[in-house]
Amino acid sequence: MKRLLQTLLLACSLAAVAPAASLAADLPAKFEPTRDAAADVAAATAMARKEGKRVLVDVGGEWCPWCHILDRFVAGNADVKKLVTANYVWVKVNYSKENKNEAFLARWPKVAGYPHIFILDGDGKLVQSQNTAELEAEKDYDKPKFIAFLQQYAPKR
Template sequence: MKKILVIAALLAFSITTKAQDATKPESPKIYNPAADAKADITAAVKKAGSEHKNVLLQIGGNWCVWCLRFNNLVTTDAELSKYLTDNYVVQHVNWSPENKNEKVLAALGYPQRFGFPVFVILDGKGNRLHTQNSGYLEEGKGHSKAKVMEFLQGWSPAALDPKSYEEKTKAK
């Protein structure tokens, strides 16, 4: 009788655990291990060039909770999302055991040395402008909206345009 009760209890626990797993929202899959990162970056650069934007490469993987947290922040915060859309073409570049994109990351100066996520800013011609360690943008268990916005503004096309500084000088 005790064996039957133990088996029934284990079965009930197993069913409850499976039911709870089924109700958990699945993590978004923002990185594609099968993607051709080089081709995707080339397309992003072409688009950025034609739209007078820069490219923000977000390098990481679906396994990386910090990568998903960053993506959640910049896609759900209206101000950050608008700023990104207005100034950048965003491209997610996968790094995972299935595909480490070693050649692409080597060409970008080995940004993975900073951990994940790591951000690389390219101009509309494909020149690497900056590599950002995301640790400097963190606050608590996420990323600071203010620090992320400062980072994005500091590497936007307007911030790097000499004309914007010439106009300020003329105004004085």
């Protein structure tokens, strides 16, 4: 019973720091060099198609301070998190010295900095390549800009 309670508490704490509730249980909650990026994005795309959402591919690494700021920003702003949850399946793709995922990322425009966001439709087609530096404000993300970005690329219903 104690182990079950510990497992549930861990799951709840991980869910609190995950960028959005739309992060599926089998998709990574953090950037993991050992993950198969192609399989993760394919799973996210299948889920997005089923749910009528888009895929938000978050490219970065555990080494990246702005990647962690992005996670905290989304988790800490209920209106932003609600937009993400309602419209996107969020999937993290690792880029680090351990695994740059170069072959996988070569299918899309070159990334200039991290984190970088790619928005895909339910068929996996690229809708937007977004340099997140354009969404920053001082040492955080600019909430109105980020909301406008999410709304602009949300699926049309």
